[in-house]
Amino acid sequence: MSKTITNKKHLEYLLSIKKERRNIRIVQLLIFLSFFSMWEISSKQGWINPLLFSSPSKIWSLFLEKASDGSLYIHVAFTLGETVLGFILGTLFGTLLAALLWWSPFLSRVLDPYLVVLNAMPKVALGPILIVAIGPNFGSIIAMGILISVIITTLVVYTAFQNVDENYVKVVRSFGGDKKQCFKEVILPACFPSIISSLKVNVGLSWVGVIVGEFLVSKQGLGYMIIYGFQVFNFTLVLMSLLIIAVMATLMYQGVEYLESKLIKHHS
Template sequence: MSDTSQPKVRTSSTSLVHATFQKYKRKERSFRSSVIATQVILLVVFISLWEIAGRLKWIDVLLFSYPSKVGYQIWKDMLDGSIWPHLSVTVGETIVGFLLGTLLGTLLAIMIWWSRFLARVLDPYMVVFNSMPKVALGPLFIVGFGPGFSAIVATTLSITVIITTLVVYQAFREVDPNYVKVVQVFGGTRSTIFRKVILPASMPAIISTLKVNVGLAWVGVIVGEFLVAKSGLGYLIIYGFQVFNFTLVMASIVLIAIVATLMYQGVSYLERLLTRRKANE
């Protein structure tokens, strides 16, 4: 009699777990939908208020323009093709600075983790360099690399590399030492410890650093273009100020926001892929 009841109990337990999981998934979908809806509503409200304030002259239209005027500026520049060279230059510089900054910063963090001596030597220098105003280094990069792509990327790297190094290295240090000891007990080398324990455990911090570096890369590129560029969205912002075309300035800022959002969403998609892959392992 007990033998026949056990399958029923297991089936009932499995059904309960499945129902609970489905309820959780519905709740999460509802939550994500609410977040997206709220974000869209806030954006629509902001744009509407900005448009109304501009039309009714609540704000200085010469300085702040308004959405329909900015949208027309972007559309006109896209149709005549004048915006594409500037957009491609800035996006290219940003992607290069973003990728190089993340890669070099992560490699430097690995080197510091690998060598305790190197960590002690470089620690004060990294803290001091991180506290320096990067704008002040711009003229040095211009003189050293020449006025162009290299100087702008160097300005970007001066912002992204140290931040990446500090964040990733701190993530390496915060890995549970018990995991490291287990690998050491079984004869694992430092290389094995890094590959099997440190890097997998630090992957969320590295992904978070990618998200931060999206914004930092844009800051570095725009600052560099302010100083030296003859093309790019940063150049258009400076040019717009010089000729008092603040609609062009706002249009350039809007384009920066759109592309930066797309880059951030790309990193978020990568994070979801890695999370899904880790969950399936």
């Protein structure tokens, strides 16, 4: 095949990829627009109860109002701060605990049944106890965010530690490296991909923990706005908070994905 024909074929191929991607975007946008317009129309026409389901235009005007009087920022900032702290600390403690288990096989075998029970238990059920123990404040919300993600992180990361190819450890040991150096040079860096992927799971989990924590503590934050809106039957407020949470959680997930692409470029 001559070069010009090959080039032409290649261009056609690139064009077809581009076209497909554009079609996907268009359909995604259509779904988005039709969902919100259907919502708006059915609410206006009374097909759905506007008191319960509100409407996008009402939510938007409430959003503008709350944004202009500044009260929204405080709530968003609180929830976001708690979530970020919860998921960073959850991942950190989980990884530390996994390291401890890796360090001492004895401890790992002793703790095994306890970890299974703790993992199976619904952590949000501990909420009331946390509030009694720590107090109805910031602290118990963070604790909730950590608690919900720490055990699963421990289990996932510990499994990853165990699955590192023994031969890398052998290389370090043949150079006289001790257990600490094996961990630092091999086990931990080899498991960065698993740690990052547990970070991804923890973004979602921490939102659950923090929102439930705010339900219970009921002082401020998006969770508080939801529970307050529910109590005073202001579902516009509830739905607005929900939409903000959806946007925030997505942004955070994207952030972790960006981090992933930066950190583990060379792991294969």
